[in-house]
Amino acid sequence: MNMLSFNALLDFSRCNCVGICASLVPINILSTALSVYKVSRGHSPRSIHISIGFSSLAAVLLALHDLSWLIIGVIMAPTYILFTIAMVCLGFNAWAGCHPRSMRQTVLTILGYGQRGLAMLWPRSQADY
Structure with missing residues (x-):
């Protein structure tokens, strides 16, 4: 009986591939980005762990x-x-x-380099200060 339900689950996964992938791929990317954002902005550990748990579940399902x-x-x-x-x-x-x-230090370092790069491309004039 267990093998039958496992095979049915695999068949369901394959028969609904487009819908599963169309939902799980953006969920994975966005929820992981949210976890990184929460870590980099110093949100509460509880909020970060909930985000990580949801994102990890989506990744495991994919x-x-x-x-x-x-x-x-x-x-x-x-x-x-x-x-x-x-x-x-x-x-x-x-x-x-x-x-x-x-992770927070790495994200902040990357953002700092990005800000410096943008400042080199578009330097501020004296009127901006």
Whole structure:
């Protein structure tokens, strides 16, 4: 009975691939970006952990959906791309959960370089000050 339900779940995943991917990919990217934002802005640990948990769940669901295709031998570029998206999102969430200080410092450093680069492209005139 358990194998039958597992096969039904895999069939459901494959039959509804477009809808599953169309929802899980943006959810993964946006929820991971939200986790990184919350860490970089110093939100409460509870808020950060809820965001990380939701984002990690979405990444695991995307990876499992992708594995349903690998089980039957569908090896194509989208299979690897989706699996990579899921693993990168899980990696960022693990980083946010395990080492939030280093993530915050890295994000702030990158933003600082970005601000300096923009300042070189569009220097402020004396009237802006």
